[in-house]
Amino acid sequence: MEYDTIIGLEIHVQTKTNSKMFCTCPTGYFQKEPNSHVCPVCMGLPGALPVPNKRAIELCMLMGLATDCTIANEIYFDRKHYFYPDLPKGYQISQYKNPICSDGSVTLPNGFEVKIERIHQEEDVAKSTHHTSTSESDYSLIDYNKSGVPLIEIVTKPCIRTAKDAKDFATQIRQIARYLNISDADMEKGQMRCEPNISIQEKGRWEEKDGKILPIGDYELNPKVEVKNIGSITAVEKAIEFEVERLTKELGEGRKPIQQTRGWNANKNITEFQRSKETADDYRYMPEPDIPVIEVSNDDIERIKSELVELPHEKITRYMNDWGISQYAAEVISASRKDASYFEKLQTLLFEKLEAKIAAQEAANWLMGTVFALEGDKEIDMNDLSLLIMKFKEGKITKGKAEEMLKDCISNNKDISDELDMFEKSASDNAGNIQDIVKQVLDNNPKAVSDYKGGKEATMGFLVGQVMQATKGASNPNDVKNILIELLK
Amino acid sequence: MKIDVKHTAELSRITLTPEELEKFTPQMETILESVTLLKDVNTDGVQPMKAHVKFDELREDVPQESLTQEEVLRNAKHKEAGFVKVYGKVFGDIEES
Numbered sequence: 223m224e225y226d227t228i229i230g231l232e233i234h235v236q237t238k239t240n241s242k243m244f245c246t247c248p249t250g251y252f253q254k255e256p257n258s259h260v261c262p263v264c265m266g267l268p269g270a271l272p273v274p275n276k277r278a279i280e281l282c283m284l285m286g287l288a289t290d291c292t293i294a295n296e297i298y299f300d301r302k303h304y305f306y307p308d309l310p311k312g313y314q315i316s317q318y319k320n321p322i323c324s325d326g327s328v329t330l331p332n333g334f335e336v337k338i339e340r341i342h343q344e345e346d347v348a349k350s351t352h353h354t355s356t357s358e359s360d361y362s363l364i365d366y367n368k369s370g371v372p373l374i375e376i377v378t379k380p381c382i383r384t385a386k387d388a389k390d391f392a393t394q395i396r397q398i399a400r401y402l403n404i405s406d407a408d409m410e411k412g413q414m415r416c417e418p419n420i421s422i423q424e425k426g427r428w429e430e431k432d433g434k435i436l437p438i439g440d441y442e443l444n445p446k447v448e449v450k451n452i453g454s455i456t457a458v459e460k461a462i463e464f465e466v467e468r469l470t471k472e473l474g475e476g477r478k479p480i481q482q483t484r485g486w487n488a489n490k491n492i493t494e495f496q497r498s499k500e501t502a503d504d505y506r507y508m509p510e511p512d513i514p515v516i517e518v519s520n521d522d523i524e525r526i527k528s529e530l531v532e533l534p535h536e537k538i539t540r541y542m543n544d545w546g547i548s549q550y551a552a553e554v555i556s557a558s559r560k561d562a563s564y565f566e567k568l569q570t571l572l573f574e575k576l577e578a579k580i581a582a583q584e585a586a587n588w589l590m591g592t593v594f595a596l597e598g599d600k601e602i603d604m605n606d607l608s609l610l611i612m613k614f615k616e617g618k619i620t621k622g623k624a625e626e627m628l629k630d631c632i633s634n635n636k637d638i639s640d641e642l643d644m645f646e647k648s649a650s651d652n653a654g655n656i657q658d659i660v661k662q663v664l665d666n667n668p669k670a671v672s673d674y675k676g677g678k679e680a681t682m683g684f685l686v687g688q689v690m691q692a693t694k695g696a697s698n699p700n701d702v703k704n705i706l707i708e709l710l711k
Numbered sequence: 712m713k714i715d716v717k718h719t720a721e722l723s724r725i726t727l728t729p730e731e732l733e734k735f736t737p738q739m740e741t742i743l744e745s746v747t748l749l750k751d752v753n754t755d756g757v758q759p760m761k762a763h764v765k766f767d768e769l770r771e772d773v774p775q776e777s778l779t780q781e782e783v784l785r786n787a788k789h790k791e792a793g794f795v796k797v798y799g800k801v802f803g804d805i806e807e808s
Contacts (some may be wrong), residue, residue: 363791
C-alpha cells in the first residue's frame, strides 16, 4: 500500500515586548526568581482587567505582513476555556473565529509554497514542573512569570507533504522572526514551539479542499497524531520521519491508528504516547467581554509595514540574480541579518574599486572561506578587510599570506592596516635582492630547471613556490614568475 | 433543553456524585431555558453592542512593577521555594488542593 504524508504545523512564537500581553508586568522571566513578575491580571485574580499591549499586536501583524497574510481591520479576542494549574483564570485569552492575520504563505528554498491559514494573538501560560514523591502524592510547582507573555500562533494548512519541507518552513519562520526582531525564537528556551499534526492516507483516496482533508468515496480517513515537546528545528524533521514510519508500520500490520498526542523524546529519538484524543477538544469559546473591539485603520497597517526589511529569501534571490552568488553561499550569508548586512557593506566598499559582481563574489568568498570561520565573537574591521582583499586582488599579496595575516590579526588583536604596511615594506626590501634569491633557487633545483627547459611548463609553479617560500611569502608571485621566465630564457 | 452536566463538570475537573448530578441537571437546564428566551427577540439590523477602541489608543509597551513574590504567594494554599505547589498528576486528575 502506498501512502501520502499529510502534515500541518502549529508554531507558537513568544514575541519580544517589554511588558506582558494584557498587563504591565515585565516579560523577561528567564532565570528570574519564580513568581516575581506577576500581578492580579496574569495571576487571574477575580476582577482583574486585561489591557492589550499595542506593541505585541504590532509584532503579530508584522509576522502576518512578512508572510503575505491579510490583516484584519477589527481585532476580537475570545476566551478559550480549560482547567489546568498553568492557567489560573480558567481560560486563555486567544482568538477564535477572527484571527489578526489570515491566508498567507511562505515559499521554501525548493520553491514549494506553504499556505498559512492564520496567525493569531494569545497569551502564554505559566511554567509548571512536575514532581513525583515517595512521601506525598505527586505534585507540580508553578511559576507564573511566563503567564501572560505575548504569544502568536502560526497555523499552516495541512499542505506539507515531507518532513524536510516542515523543517524548512520552521527554519524560515524562525529566520523571519529574528530578521524583523519579532522574537529571538530560541526553541531551547521555549520562545518558539513547533507542533506538527501528521497523518498518512492511502494514495488517491483523499483530497484537500479549503485546507481540509476529505475522503474520496467510502474511504475512511486515518486519524492524525499531534507531536509536542519538540525542542529544536532538527527535531521537527526527525519527529515527523519517526511518526510516518511508525504509522506506516502500524497500518501495514493491520492495526488502525488512534488519534493521539505524542511527545518527542530527544534522548531516544522517538515519540512517546501521551494521551489519546477520543473526544474533540471542548474549549467553550466565547467573546472576551473585557476587551473592546480594536479598530485598525489602513494607515496603522501601512505604518507597521514600514518595519518590514528585505527578508532572507528575497536577499538570496537578489544575491544570486544580480551578483551571481551561488545558492549555497547566498543561503549561508543571509542566514542572519547581521551577516547579511556585513556582506552587503563589504560589497559596497569593494565596489569602489571593483565591478559590482566581482566585489560581491570576492566579499562572499572571503566571508565564507575565512571570516565566518575565524570571527567568533570578534568583529573584523570592514575597512581593513576590504583593504586586504584589494591588496590580494592587485596581486600584492597571495591569498594564503592574506589569510594568515587575517588570522594572526584576529587572534592576536593586531591592526590589519599596520600589518599590511609592514608586509609591503618588507616586500619592497625583498624586491631588491629578489634576483639573488631567484638565482639561488635555480642553482638549488637543476632538475626542475632542465625539466622546464625541456618543455615541462608545469614546473614553473614549483619554482615560483620555492621562491615564495624563500621570501616567506613577502613577494608578488606574478613578479617572481616574470623574473623566472626572464632568467630561464 | 438537555445539558450534559457530567461532561461540563469534568471539563472543570469537578467530581459530582450521582445524587448531585440528578439534582443539578434540571436546575441548570432551567437556567439555560430562561436564557433561551433571548433567542425569540428579533435582532435583524441591530448592531452588536460592543465597545470599540482605536488601535492607536492601546496601551504602550512600558513595563511597571509587579507584586512581590510574597504577595503573589499569599493566596496559595501550598507553596515551595517561591513556587505555587499543586497536587495531582500531569494529565490525570488534578485534585482540588
